[in-house]
Amino acid sequence: MSTDLPIAIVGGGLAAGTAVTALRDQGYAGPLVVFAAESHLPYERPPLSKGFLMGKDPAEKALVHDATWYREHDVDVRTGVLVTALDPDAHTLQAGGEEIAYRALLLATGAEPRRLALADRAGVSTTYLRTLDDSTALKEELRASRRIGIIGGGWIGLEVAAAAREAGAEVIVLEMAAQPLLGVLGEEVAQIFADLHRTHGVDLRTGVQVESIERTDSGTARIGLANKDAVEVDHLVVGVGVVPATELAEAAGIVVGNGIRTDAHLCTSAPDVYAAGDVANADHPVLGRAVRVEHWDTAIKHGKVAAANLLGGAEVADALPYFFTDQYDLGMEYVGNAGPDGFDRVEIVGDVPGLNFRVWWLRREELDGEERERVVAGMHVNDWDAIDEIRAKVGTLSPTS
Ligand SMILES: Cc1cc2nc3c(=O)[nH]c(=O)nc-3n(C[C@H](O)[C@H](O)[C@H](O)COP(=O)(O)OP(=O)(O)OC[C@H]3O[C@@H](n4cnc5c(N)ncnc54)[C@H](O)[C@@H]3O)c2cc1C
Secondary structure, rough: OOOOEEEEEEEEOOHHHHHHHHHHHHOOOOOOEEOOOOOOOOOHHHHOOOOOOOOOOOOHHOOOHHHHHHHHOOOEEOOOOOOOEEEEEOOOOEEEEEEEEEEEEEEEEEEEEEOOOHHHHHOEEOOOOOOHHHHHHHHHHOOOEEEEEEEEHHHHHHHHHHHHHOOOOEEEEEEEOOOOHHHHHHHHHHHHHHHHHHHOOEEEEEEEEEEEEEEOOOOOOEEEEEOOEEEEOOOOEEOOOOEEEEEEHOOOOOOOOOEEOOOOOOEEOOEEEOOOOEEEEEOOOOOEEEEEOOOHHHHHHHHHHHHHHOOOOOOOOOOOOEEEEOOOOOEEEEEOOOOOOOOOOOEEEEEEEOEEEEEEEEEEEEEEEEEEEEEEEEEEEOOOOOOHHHHHHHOEEOOOO
C-alpha cells in the first residue's frame, strides 16, 4: 500500500481525536484525514451531562483540540461528512460524494442512544443525550418550574437528574430495576446513589415499567406506568443505553458482534482496518474475554493503541476499564469490570453519610483447593488519593475474610 495515501479515521469523538494526537506525537508526518459526521471538531462527551449542561463550562472546553491545532498539525478534519461505504479489499471509502483511498483506517464510530419507540411515536418533547447539539437543546429545558421526566436510572439519567435539580427543575426518574445502577454497583452501593438523589429532591421511582406515553393537548408528555400510576412532564429525557454504530463495518463485511470485533491490538477482521472506543468489542488480555467499554478513558487508551498499530506497531489494549461520574457533591472513580461472573460480596470502607469512602467488589474463586477472593472492581467516592491503590488491587487475589 502506497505511503502517499492517508491514514483515514472515521468518527469525530474522543477515540478519533486521541488517535490523531497520538499519530502526530508518535512522529507520523504523512497525510491524515478525519471524517466526522457531526458539525463539530472532535470533542469529549462527559461535559454534556455535567459542566456544559449546567452552564458552568463553555463548549470549547470539551474539544480535544481547537481548529488551529489541526491546521498546525496538517490534519484534514472534514466535519459534517458521513462515511457511507467502505471497501476494505480495495482500501477505499466513500464520503461526501468522493471515493478516497487510504493506507490504513481507524473506525471510531462510537455509539448511538437506544431509541424508545413509545416516546418516538407519541411525538413528545424528548432528548436522547449524546451530542453537543442535544446538550445545548436540553440546557434550555432545564429551568425552575419545568418538570423533567427521565426514563432510565443509569449514569446518563442520574447525571441529567443532578443537573436538572441544580437548575431548579422538578425531576422524576423512572427506573425499571429495583434500584438505579443495580447491575453495575449491586444493592448496597446502588442504594447510596438512590438516597443521594432522593435527598436532592428527585422523585425516583424504581421497579416501574413505562406502559404508554401520550402527548397532551397542552403539549406535555403523559407517561402511564404498568402499576396504573401516571406522571405528566414538560420534557422527557430517555437514557436507556446505547448501541454501537456498526452499520458501516457490517456493510463492508467486517466481523461484528456487540460492536466491531477486534483482537487485543484493535485489528478488525479486515486488512489494515482498526476499531477503537465505544464501537470496539476488543479481546482483553487481562480480563480474558472480549469487552466493549462505553467509557471516556477507554476511548483515550484505545485511540493511543490504535495510533501505534496504524503505524505498524503491535501494542495491546490491556488497560482495565475506568469510569468516573460527578453528581451533586459526589465525585467518584471506578476501576474494573465484574463481567458475566459478577461478584459475591461488596466491602464498603469509610464514611458513607459523609460521602467519602472506598468500595471493593469481590468474587470467590477456588485456587489449589483453597477458597480465595478476587477483587474484580474498586471505586472511591470523594477520596481522591485512592485511585492508585484501587488500580493496584483490582485483579488481585487474597484469602477469604
Ligand atoms: C452525555 C454523556 C456523558 C458521559 N459521561 C461520561 C463520564 O462521566 N465518564 C465516562 O467514562 N464516560 C462518559 N461518557 C461516555 C464517553 O463519552 C464515551 O465512552 C466516548 O464518547 C466514546 O468515544 P468514541 O470516540 O468511541 O465515540 P463517540 O464519542 O460516540 O464518537 C463517535 C463519532 O463518530 C461519528 N460517526 C459515526 N459514524 C460515522 C460515519 N459513518 N462517518 C463519519 N462519522 C461518523 C459520530 O457522529 C460521533 O460523533 C458519556 C457519554 C455521554 C453521551
